[in-house]
Amino acid sequence: MARRILRVAFVLLWAPALALGQAPVSYRLSFPEPEHRSMQIRIRFDDLPPGPLELRMSRSSPGRYAVHDFAKNVYDVRFADGRGAALRAIHPRPHEWNVIGHTGSVEVTYRIFGDRVDGTYLAIDGTHAHINAPAALMWARGLEARPVAVRFLPPAGASWRVATQLVPGADPLAYTAPNFQYLMDSPVELSGAALRTFTVRDGPRTPVFRLAVHHTGTDAELDTFTADVERIVGEARQVFGEYPPFEGNSYTFIADYLPWAVGDGMEHRNSSVLTSASSIRSNRLGLLDTVSHEFFHAWNVERIRPRALEPFDFEEANVSGELWFAEGFTSYYGPLILRRAGLTQTADFAAEMTDMVNTVRTSPGRQVRSAEEMSRLAPLVDGAAYVDRANFDNTYVSYYTWGAAIALGLDLTLRDRSNGRVTLDHYMRALWETHGKPGGKAPGYVDNPYTMADLEAALAAVSGDAAFADDFFARYIQGRELVDYERLLARAGFVVQPVSPGQARAGQPIAGPRIAIVPVEQAGREPTADERRFRERWLSSTSRNGS
Template identity: 50%
Template sequence: MLMMRKSAAILLLSLPLALSRPAAAQAPVHYTVAFPNAAHHEARITVTFRDVPAGPLHVRMARSSPGRYALHEFAKNVYDVQATSAQGKPLSVVKPDPYGWDVTGHDGTVTFTYTLFGDRTDGTYAGIDQRHAHLNMPATLAFARGLEQRPAEVKFELPAGWTVASQLRPDAGGYYAPHLQYLMDSPTSLGPQKVRSWQEQGRTIEMQVLHEGTDAELDAYVGQTKKVVKEAAAIFGGLPEYDFGRYTFVANHLPQTSGDGMEHRNSTSLTSNRPLRGTGTLDNLGTVSHEFFHSWNVERIRPQDLEPFDFERANMSSNLWFAEGFTQYYGELLLRRAGVYSDEQYCQEALSGIVDAMITMPGPKRYSPVYMSQQAPFVDAAAAIDPNNRSNTYLSYYYIGAGNALALDLELRQRFKTDLDTYMRTLWKQHGQQQNYAPAKPYTLQDLQRVLGEVTKDTAFAGQFFRQHISGHELPNYEQLMAPAGFLVRRAHAGQATLEARLQFNPDSSATLGTTLLGSPFYLAGLDREDVLLKVDGKKPTNAKEMQQRLAAHKPGDVLQVEVRAREGVRTVPITLQENSDLEVVPYELAGRPLTKAQKKFRAAWLNGKAK
């Protein structure tokens, strides 16, 4: 039994040696992506795994995607699966679960081939047609368990006129990624790209764009983007060291595109069916600004509970209020500093929405930003068909995070003669600058509090802020915080009577209630979603305009008799009108209030551009 054939001994000895080699020295995983049936939204993908250890090869499709926290089950769009050996021999393929395939009988090489269907162009899925292919890699490329640290090489077989936009490194006729984490984080757009490239602080910044507009519209879009890039870099004292010296805006603005933005280490995926002109310009620039800020915050200043990203489960973080919410705050602030917004537009487009959501919605009064972050797997593009009560229990971590970023920035400026820029820059130095295709020192919630204490030189304040506003749910006093900048928080429709309800008007001149908000007139009357209003104050609710005209004749506190068909039958209930609770933020000068020199100085220090 101790004796064995020489060939078998050599084989057994060679396996540990192969497995002990550095990942970069191991056989790369080779992908070929072709589009023989693009008209019907199909790609044909071939993956070759070499130097495969003995035993089954577990091939998987991702279930989740970086920057998305819910499950998306990308295997549902994969079919026509085949596997062969190095000699082309068919191999056994079995499906142990809905998410992957086990391949057995191989000789150390497995060529795995499948068809992918994709017809949604956004930051999560794959969109394929005769004009282009926009590929989010977790939705596109299968991988093998145990080979995640190997380099990957991707070859695209392109239709005539198509080019490649990707943060992947061009390499010998294909594209290179150092390991699976980087590969899956590299969205790729294929099509007749229009390219604009420029140098910024020794880095190459490029926009590769698919759109139907003019070159002049694209040039104007790029011009505004350059200003945003400069202002973002000014916050952190410079641009990151992009892994291959290049940052790419992978932009798709075709009519079939779904609106989305998704951050990545050295690129961002921008998708929108809005053209690069008119009202679409501001929306598209808002996405540019938000996603570019992510190249620091979340991609390099990264929460420890998201590192490394797990492609086979939902990924929960307690820190999305910071990773996404603070980015939401800065995305809008950068547009003001870049001169895209005036002060009035900044109030209308950014501050009013943040303050109104924080103060008037039930969620922030009940639950903390940490809790809202932990809900992401249920709300971040997650699909479910059962009703929920999120109107009364939830506010997006984008909004609740931005609301706390705004409050903290103003408080730092008023009490500590510092600002949120300094806080972000300090976090960058401690937790962001050190990189090797991944953050070397991801942060925890405790790190965020500790650095705040260092910046303010007041650990008691830092602890109190986190207890009250981050782990707790105490609301900031925005009226007080905004006053030094000469901004007024006020009722947007003071004295206006409202039902505070979402109504769907029906063809039979009835109206169906949506989920009623805590404390609203219908909620207090015991009415809820799917209850149908038959008459309001003796008249049928025919449409929104007519209902608004009717309410305009009343004042808050008036009682209306409402005939309603609920689950228990038809009844008439009294409804007490309330004052419209919508809030807005306006500059003092537009509200007829004098603006002092001190307020002008404070506002300028906060909102004016910082780039030189």
């Protein structure tokens, strides 16, 4: 693994040809009044078929499962034909505009407000434009397969550069996307962000990894942070045996670590968005934990994808019963990869396990719904906003946390059953080979997404025991039981200790006592040789232990 620290603009080598016979949809994004948190957008549609042009503003965004109604920030909308004559649009619902009377060409202009720096929304100010495409860009029904051209016009005098997974065009401010799905999954940061780049050898490929970091820290802090990210990127690869075939052979981390940012992370096909009000200096490990989680998504959910989310529906809530796996297993691997990369200690990972297991075992919500059922509640809890009071404290457990606890239990169970020969890494790799690696018909698509039955079948194949797989899914995923963490963790030299037995939270029943998971060293003895070996194979770098 070789690292090169660069302070130059990004260069991509991937530039697919525009689809033959289809006029591209052209976007121009400009910023005449960034001090007012606004952006102006012009869209040109040509070679249109007869009939109304059905324009839409997205209501959902990939990786966030609630409905957001991004149209609320759109204003000053105008429509014209190819010669500039005004056209009329019917506006039946807040996110719909049906343009009538055109003769094959339509130009749309509008302004949009944005003032939230996170992974879902839009933020414009004098220092940058932070753009989540569904929150900013109108699109047309029926034109999803057309190629897209995008041009950025920064404010006068601004030295903004572009960080994105979009395909570079003829100049540094011109980009393309092969289709609508890829456009919507491509966040953009325009700013004077600091840039770092490193490469990693991956068989015949050498993908380029890029960090664009808009922050208040120093170059030295970012250099050290980049080295840490490189270790995460290398260790995550060991789980699957290879990197995904990134379009353009590159992956971009887009980070805004600014006092006015909202803590968030959002996965995309060849990039991720990382935002926080904290800094590298004050919260290095917290920021790296988000990096680890989002990068693991490059395999799990971006390419190993639930059928319920493929293709993504931008007008409605996207409901999946598999988020305990897509998000929860990723939440398990995030801190595990940090530990394997040597960025945290065993006690740190034990604390992570303690939190996830305690949350699930003490929540009354576990008596109400299974992990599968919790997953299907995502549109009601993942960024959703309500004015009335809900009872989720007593009826809901996050599928992130419950899924992570399931992943921990399954990893330990597989290792225990096979004496370390079969692990969760083998399970993830099997799913990658079947559902992720084959790819899709076009960039941004997955041709073989999975179902719940596929997940169970893969476990049966990896474990060599269909009855075991059926029992595990029935009890711990579609049921409400918990694995025997105390017995399983003991094999790795961890002790499960009760904490404040009988203590309850105000107004909430306790489904089980709170516990602490600690290494046996903290309990007063050294691990045995077998315990040390089991732990080493689990928590040490997979490049050394061969998992």
